[in-house]
Amino acid sequence: MSKPNPTDRYYSRDHEWLIYYSDGTALIGITDYAQEMLTDIVFVDLPEIGRKVVPHATVAVVESVKSVSDIFSPVTGEVIEVNQALEDTPELINQDAFGEGWIVSLRLSDPEELKMLLTAADYEEMIKEEK
Amino acid sequence: MKKTPLYEKHVALKAKIIDFGGWAMPVQYTNVIDEHRTTRSAAGLFDICHMGEIEVKGSQALDLLQLVLTRNLADQTVGQVKLSALLNEDGGVIDDLTVYKMDEYSFMLVTNATPKDRDWEWINKIQAEKKFDCELKDVSDPTGKLDLQGPRSEEILQKLTDADLKNLRFYHFCKAKVAGLETIVSRSGYTGEDGFEIYAPENVIGQIWDRLMTAGAELGIKPCGLGARDTLRLESGMMLNGQDMDESVSPLEVPYSWIVDKSKEFVGAAALRAKQSTGIRKKLVGLEMTGRGIARHGYKVFHGEKEIGVVTSGTFSPTLNKAIGLAFMDVDYSAPETAIEVLIRDTMTAAKIVKLPFYKRIK
Structure with missing residues (x-):
């Protein structure tokens, strides 16, 4: 069973989560449901600082033993930080997808885009249908 | 399905x-x-259970198998298993399969799941021409x-x-x-x-x-x-049929020379001799990533600007805790310790050729 989806953040249809801060930056990761689907994560390809992304653009790549999965940016922005701990311990995403397993930090170009994202309740509804 | x-x-x-x-x-x-x-x-x-099994029985069962398979089965004893290859006329690998000698006149072939029907048709086609005294039976189901x-x-x-x-x-x-x-x-x-x-x-x-x-x-x-x-x-350095090799690949280009007996005649032997005389230009070898990343099936291999190979299998090795793979390489770049680069998405990532297998159990 996946862990409950925290209500302090936004969700995308591609199984990312996003926490928005008042300074205009956001932390992004994948949901616990997503890490369960991917299973044993063995490699994370992180972007360079300064990379510009738009919604649905690949911002990172997560690999399990068998699969290669793109992680899409839910919003428009610029990468300001990456979770370097994932270089040596990619399994942090499996262990704590909503916390220590965060992937990138972005500076948002347009916080209005957040309105397009899902709430925790919406997201739960969506994965129920997927199952 | x-x-x-x-x-x-x-x-x-x-x-x-x-x-x-x-x-x-x-x-x-x-x-x-x-x-x-x-x-x-x-x-x-x-x-x-998805793999295929084909029985070959009759006084000339061995003659048929000697003709269709690359391995010399003349010295196979009852109760022994031998890995062999089934080739097409061009010397390409249709399947790599195991041969079980049940008794003097009875054999079981254990085939890969995907090429099983192709194996069955091909062996039957040859049998229809040669009419050995033996019978074939698909007992896969x-x-x-x-x-x-x-x-x-x-x-x-x-x-x-x-x-x-x-x-x-x-x-x-x-x-x-x-x-x-x-x-x-x-x-x-x-x-x-x-x-x-x-x-x-x-x-x-x-x-x-x-x-x-x-x-x-x-x-x-x-x-x-x-x-x-x-x-x-x-x-363990073993290949997967359909992924590391297919009918366009010669057993001499992959680590299967040892199951090809050049002293006997078999379907595809002439093509292999021709291939050997013109020279083997590519070879399937092991690689290990030295830079960050995992090589995957289909990724291209480079030496500087020059494309010199393609990855056929690649994964993260749970035993060795590093990324390993198999790649078809230009023979000039196939020696162990040769430094190469694998194009992973848009990044050239350092790797090297290594000897197979990656892992060997301690007996």
């Missing part, structure tokens, strides 16, 4: 099911790394197959059979009663570990599965999927 007799068990175990060559097969029950390590340290049980692999396999299986497993040598088999049921037990496999391939009628294979799971519980047995099967075979 076709289902094996064990399909319902996989679903009950909440396995992730994938389409493997038209078969609904479990790719993993828990996760690949756990299943992989369980097989290396204890025992893994694999549903291999009535035959079930389980692979029990890992260092505790013998201990687990011995609980269920009177057969003397200790004295059953590698790549040999015997007829044995397992859990009171008639089976063929072969000491062989596709993981690089000690272990057994067990054949029984499809209607009782589920009973054997259950009895092995129970007998192995205290020794740490777990069901394992095709995901772990793939990483286990790759660490």
Whole structure:
């Protein structure tokens, strides 16, 4: 069973989560449901600082033993930080997808885009249908 | 999709099911790394019912097999298993399969799942021309197959059979009663570990599965999927038909020269001789990533600006904790320790050629 989806953040249809801060930056990761689907994560390809992304653009790549999965940016922005701990311990995403397993930090170009994202309740509804 | 007799068990175990060559097969029950390590340290049980079995019986069964297979089977003893290749007229690999000598005039071929129908048609086509005194029978559907692999396999299986497993040598088999049921037990496999391939009628294979799971519980047995099967075979330097080779590939270009007997005549032999005289230009070899990243099937290999190869298999090795793979390389860049680069997405990533296998068990 996946862990409950925290209500302090936004969700995308591609199984990312996003926490928005008042300074205009956001932390992004994948949901616990997503890490369960991917299973044993063995490699994370992180972007360079300064990379510009738009919604649905690949911002990172997560690999399990068998699969290669793109992680899409839910919003428009610029990468300001990456979770370097994932270089040596990619399994942090499996262990704590909503916390220590965060992937990138972005500076948002347009916080209005957040309105397009899902709430925790919406997201739960969506994965129920997927199952 | 076709289902094996064990399909319902996989679903009950909440396995992730994938389409493997038209078969609904479990790719993993828990996760690949756990299943992989369980097989290396204890025992893994694999549903291999999708593979094909073809019987060849008759006074000239051996003559037909000597003609269609690359390996010399003249010295094969009853109870011995031999790996061989089935080639087309151009010397390309249709399948790599194992030959079981049941008695002087009776053989069983164990084929890969995907090329099985192609094997069947090809061997029958040759038999129709040559008319050897023998009969072919596709017994894939009535035959079930389980692979029990890992260092505790013998201990687990011995609980269920009177057969003397200790004295059953590698790549040999015997007829044995397992859990009171008639089976063929072969000491062989596709993981690089000690272990057994067990054949029984499809209607009782589920009973054997259950009895092995129970007998192995205290020794740490777990069901394992095709995901772990793939990483286990790759660490052991074994190829996967359809992924590392196909009918465009010669056995001389992959680590299969040892199963080609150049002193006998077989279908494809002339093409191999021609190939040898013009020179082998590419070779399947092992690679290890030295930079950050995992090489995957289809990724291109470079030396500077020059494209020199392509990755055929690649994964993260759970035993070695590094990224490994197989690649078809220009022969000039195929020697161990050659520095190469793999194009991973848009980044050239450092790698080197290494000797196979990546992993060898300590006996």
